[in-house]
Amino acid sequence: MTIFRFALKRILRDKTNVLFLSLFPIAAIFLPLAQEGWPLLPLGYQYFGVLLLFVSIRLTSIMIEDRQKGVVKRLAAAPISHFNYLWQNLLAFSVIMVIQTVIVIIGGHVYGHELYEPWNLAILYIVFTFTSISISLAWNSLYRSKESSFLIFMAVIVLIALLGGILFPVEMMPEAFQRIAVIFPTYWLSEGIEWIVLGEDRGDFLFINGVLLLYALFFLIIGSIRRIS
Incomplete structure (x- = not known):
């Protein structure tokens, strides 16, 4: 677990990372309540998926640094596969983001937010965490510069959040965009949030998480193919 511990140290050594990883989730807890009707959860919880995407692209960018420094090439001659x-x-990234989720869920409960089914909400966020990390891994595999990757991905995050129903309801979009929305992981996150507030059939929740895990597996395969550049 040497690499795991080293990855944690690298992340926490960066003061910007510490700020990003601690203050933003806490701020999400204290965002104002949603207006009547939509979103169904407090604003910080509706938009928490967007934060997870931002965090995941920032964390996985250290792997671009490793490629730039030739670390990945040196692995071929090292005893570490x-x-x-x-x-x-990936385990280090996941642990940090799961801790963020736990803080947000517990903090919201203590603060008095109506989270309906906090345990299921935590499961949904954790599953989406894995999806976010996999998407970011695949995205970063396309770039040699972490700055370029991060800046472009920020625009992508806004786009998929818009089209996926995180920033406003899918029902408000034209019919063609509503059909397109289902291809985005953010759509399934928003469906999961809706189930937590309104849903009754447990099978629907399992299906939503299953779709998100399939996205995670798909992007993980794409992102892990590129070993040496």
């Missing part, structure tokens, strides 16, 4: 390098880094 690429698989170990990959999964221990």
Whole structure:
């Protein structure tokens, strides 16, 4: 677990990371309540998925740094396999983001927010965490510069949040866009949030999480293919 511990230290050594990882989730707890009707959860919880996407692209960018420094190439001659390098880094990212989720859920409960089913909401966010990390891993595999990757991905996040129903209801979009929305992971996150507030059939919730896990697996495969650049 040497790489895992080293990845955690790298992340927490960066003061900007510490600020980003601690203050923003806490701020989400104290965002005002939603207006009547939509969104169904307090604003910070409706938009928490967007924060997870931002955090995941920032964390996974350290793997671009490793490619730039030739770390990935040196793994070929080292006793540590690429698989170990990959999964221990991803585990470090996941642990940090899961802790964020726990803080947000517990903080919201203590603060008095109506979260309906906090445990299920935590499960949904954690599953979306894995999806976000996988998407970011695949995205970063396309870039040699972490700055370029981050800046462009910020625009992508806004786009998929808009089209996926995170920033406003899918029902407000033209019919063609409503059909397109289902291809975005953010759509399934918003569907999961709706189920937590209104849903009754447990199978629907399992299906939503299953779709998100399939996205996670798909992008993980794409992102892990690129070993050496």
